[in-house]
Ligand SMILES: [Zn+2]
């Protein structure tokens with residue numbers, strides 16, 4: 001199903017024409033649960049992977065035996081889905097039964113589920129995102145590639161920063177003659193939020209305006225003077241007019257938690273925002289970005305279709321070098 005971003009509540013470029021110098025195209029991915037095939041662009045779906053190429057693994061030393069059973073994470077989601085789909089006589093969801101609550105509690109337990117796994121054992125990385133260039137014409141791919149695959153280790157304990165380990169693979173899909181039929185399976189994950197629900201995507205190109213703090217100072221002042229914080233319903237630059245929430249390709253990065261950081265490649269070149277992974281597609285503060293098709297739908301978890309939770313329920317952004325996308329990428333969380 002198509003997803004459409006509503007028109008912005010105000011044409012801010014008509015108010016401040018100088019904002020036209022601070023725009024970028026972004027492609028909202030609009031992931032929604034489905035059954036993607038390896039030949040589809042997807043979140044958490046099967047990757048188009050050459051059968052004769054080893055799968056990516058995490059061999060870093062961290063506690064891989066302890067966490068949540070992947071099958072429990074999936075079972076829990078199915079129970080919640082069914083529970084919240086049942087409506088009471090008032091037409092509202094009634095939620096889980098006592099029996100379901102007991103089962104959910106049992107499934108919720110963290111434990112030493114894979115004692116056979118040493119800290120430095122190799123575990124398969126989880127597919128996070130697969131994008132075919134044909135679906136996102138606005139996204140720049142390195143020469144010779146038309147397929148981007150992103151995987152991560154479902155534990156957040158890599159390096160001194162205890163960061164999540166994210167890997168990027170650029171491919172030429174035409175060179176894959178014999179695709180892998182089944183990816184290696186993980187048993188234990190560090191956090192349920194690192195397990196994406198299989199989703200199809202429905203890319204939509206939109207226009208974003210630069211993050212408030214990165215605009216010229218006089219423009220910041222003009223916008224501040226224009227914003228009406230007394231009126232609850234008045235649009236705000238940061239929430240409604242600059243950067244879209246949710247999973248997206250390209251566009252601007254928001255720096256609302258840390259303030260702006262310059263992302264530089266180790267080669268010295270500036271980096272560009274490639275992909276944003278978000279814990280939600282919208283929330284109460286960014287309701288104006290909720291797709292037209294989702295308005296008025298009371299379904300449970302509608303704004304969190306991927307069930308991915310990164311950082312403090314924020315977003316994870318992947319940056320690549322503007323000179324050469326094959327240089328090591330960098331990540332940043334907000
Ligand atoms: Zn790892």
Ligand SMILES: [Zn+2]
Pocket residue numbers: 265266267268269321322323324327
């Ligand atoms: Zn570089």
